[in-house]
Every structure is written in structure tokens, then in C-alpha cells.
Amino acid sequence: xxxxxxxWIGTRGRHPAVRVTAEFPVLFRRSAATTRSMASVxxxxxxxxxxxxxxxxxxxxxxxxxxxxxxxxxxxxxxxSGQLRLYPLKDLERWVEEQACREGTAA
Numbered sequence: 001x002x003x004x005x006x007x008w009i010g011t012r013g014r015h016p017a018v019r020v021t022a023e024f025p026v027l028f029r030r031s032a033a034t035t036r037s038m039a040s041v042x043x044x045x046x047x048x049x050x051x052x053x054x055x056x057x058x059x060x061x062x063x064x065x066x067x068x069x070x071x072x073x074x075x076x077x078x079x080x081s082g083q084l085r086l087y088p089l090k091d092l093e094r095w096v097e098e099q100a101c102r103e104g105t106a107a
Contacts, residue, residue, distance in 0.1 A: 051079055051086035060092060 052060060057076075058068035075095055079086040 050089055052089060052092070054085055054087070057087045057092055060089075061096070 049056075054068065054073070055065055057072075058065045061068065061072065063072070072095060073087075076087050076091045079088065
């Protein structure tokens with residue numbers, strides 16, 4: 001009589017929730033690539049963002065993170081959520097309008 005090799009996934013010392021046979025190991029696991037692609041699909045259905053992270057704000061303004069932190073961040077209001085700093089999109093737009101050169105004035 002042949003015995004099937006059984007293994008437990010995701011137990012970490014606890015009682016296992018799922019038992020998987022060697023013939024079907026992929027049914028209960030997702031690769032990192034699958035998880036990332038599922039996240040990007042979910043993001044495409046999200047509501048519009050009101051707050052942006054530092055990296056997103058710098059990308060939205062077309063500048064490096066370091067330049068954003070030195071030259072723009074000091075003039076923006078910040079929303080703290082734990083260690084996360086978020087910047088209102090309206091404040092970014094306001095900063096751009098204030099920094100824009102008027103006709104006849106050079107930087």
C-alpha cells in the first residue's frame with residue numbers, strides 16, 4: 001500500500017488549518033507575482049485618492065523624493081497616521097499654483 005506524503009503549510013507552530021497532499025500543493029498557495037497582479041487589479045477599482053505618501057507626492061510633481069523633502073515638504077500640511085505621513089492632493093496643487101511663474105517673470 002502506497003502512502004501519500006502529507007505536509008502542512010502556514011502552520012508556524014500552531015494547529016494547521018489546511019492540509020495539502022503532495023499531488024495538489026498549489027491549490028492553497030499564491031505566488032508573489034499573482035498576489036501583486038491581484039493587488040494592481042484591486043487598485044484600478046479604488047476610489048480617487050485624497051492623500052498621497054511622500055513618494056507618491058514626489059512622483060506626482062515629477063521630482064525626486066529628496067528634492068521633494070528639501071524644497072516642497074516644508075510648505076505642505078501633513079496628515080500623520082502612525083509613522084505614515086500623508087499629504088493632501090489639494091495642498092500639492094496649491095503649492096504648484098503658488099510656484100508657477102507668471103508671464104514676464106523668470107525664475
